[in-house]
Amino acid sequence: MNPEMDPVPEMIRHSVFDVISEIAAESGEDAYVVGGYVRDSFLGRPCMDIDIVVVGDGIAMARRVGEKYGIQGKVAVFRNFGTAMIRLPGDEAMQIEFVGARKESYRSNSRKPDVKPGTLLDDLLRRDFTINSLAVSLNATDRGKLIDPFDGVHDIHARIIRTPRDPDITFSDDPLRMLRAIRFASQLRFDIHPSIRESILRNRQRMEILSMERVSEELNKMIMAPIPSAGFRLLEETGLLPVILPWLEELKGVETIEGKGHKDNYRHTLQVLDNVASHSDDLWLRWAALLHDVAKPATRRFEPGTGWTFHGHEFLGAKMVPGIFKKLKLPLHEKMKYVQKMILLHLRPIALSEDHVTDSAVRRLLFEAGDDIEDLILLCEADITSKNISKVRKHLRNFEIVRQKLVEIELKDRVRNWQPPITGEIIMKTFGIKPGKEVGILKNAIREAILDGVVRNDFNEAYRFMIEKAKSMGLIPIVTEHPADGEEM
Secondary structure (H helix, E strand, O other): OOOOOOOHHHHOOOHHHHHHHHHHHHHOOEEEEEOHHHHHHHHOOOOOEEEEEEEOOHHHHHHHHHHHOOOHHHOEEEHHHOEEEEEOOOOOOOEEEEEEOEEEEOOOOOOOOEEEEOOHHHHHHOOOOHHHOOEEEOOOOOOOOEEOOOOHHHHHHHOEEOOOOOHHHHHHHOOHHHHHHHHHHHHHOOEEOHHHHHHHHHHHHHHHHOOHHHHHHHHHHHHOOOOOHHHHHHHHHOOOHHHHOHHHHOOOOOOEEOOEEOOOHHHHHHHHHHHHHOOOOOHHHHHHHHHOOOOHHHHOEEEOOOEEEOOOHHHHHHHHHHHHHHHHOOOOOHHHHHHHHHHHHOOHHHHHHHOOOOHHHHHHHHHHHHHHHHHHHHHHHHOOOOOOHHHHHHHHHHHHHHHHHHHHHHHHHOOOOOOOOOOHHHHHHHHOOOOOHHHHHHHHHHHHHHHOOOOOOOHHHHHHHHHHHHHHOOOOOOOOOOOOOOOOO
């Protein structure tokens, strides 16, 4: 951002602001573009969500704008909140929300305010941070005038997060603003004013009145920041980490016995998260990075002569994910299962990179990871945070060998998202048996034989293997000729 540039003329150049100005003049009401759109214009960041404050009836003005654009039937009205929203025709990305200027008061047991009509200053004062308490006039008498009663532009230039009034009042009224302060700081790479840090420490228990859905929404935005560890360090410094993410808090610290200490798994986790973030914008892969070692505190053991171990932390970590997702109100279906899979398998490629890479091991990894194999390898490479440069280089070289092996095995054996060529139905018809233990044993034997490379991923070879295996179980085929692959019996 160039401090000498004035972004105001450019930010209200769009024709919709002319329309709003015209309607405001006709209705005798004042209208202003406020908040994030103004802030991001000063920062040079794209923003297609526009907030308009009307000193009067915001919903009525939204409808008038809708009429001007011929979309009066598409104005979304949220009467409980006193707001209305439109999307401009031909410009689907631009969303405009209208609200009447208001002032708010809060009760101690709720973050839902009592709302009354107010002035523009009332409306700016109720906002969370000075950088969001900016307005630009759309009125004929002073169109383009910047209204900045709390030095928000100064704070944008200084890259600092402050509140427009006493932060204790701001955070007590709406505790979500504590998380928003940290989220904005991490997204924008700003710092938080010392008074804000101290206030969050004092008010952190107010987080208890928040719905977990809103908390998780802010956490997701924090995780998607360019350097997500910045937000988590602020959570730690302000005392919010144990309040909302106790599982991460438990990762902190180093214990030493007989002169041997393990690494600080919390610091390691943040490094892994940043490593993943530098290569992927996938929210759920970043969640997997954040939780990949979540079970280490529960599996930590000291073994004399060996040192610290965390045996089985990948299995226990995968089991912990549903409880964590449920607590945080995160999706409990495909996204959760993906995170579980990443955590469960995150040591497998590392083991391959340390040992001789066999076709069987790579084949099994492909089978279990499926289409998520590239994400898994990325997570595992991110998990290398050793300060031993030669060790890191060795692991990364071996991962390249693993990657090449994955390509070769997939081309040869086609086991990604693979289903064994012999189905349970074929087994039952071949031997005249009903669903039961024998069917499961044969299906498992065929799958293991293909994954171990005993037989190829081929229907005929698998069928012949099944017949031989069945003989050892005392099963005699009642069908003497097997069908070709894909044919009905």
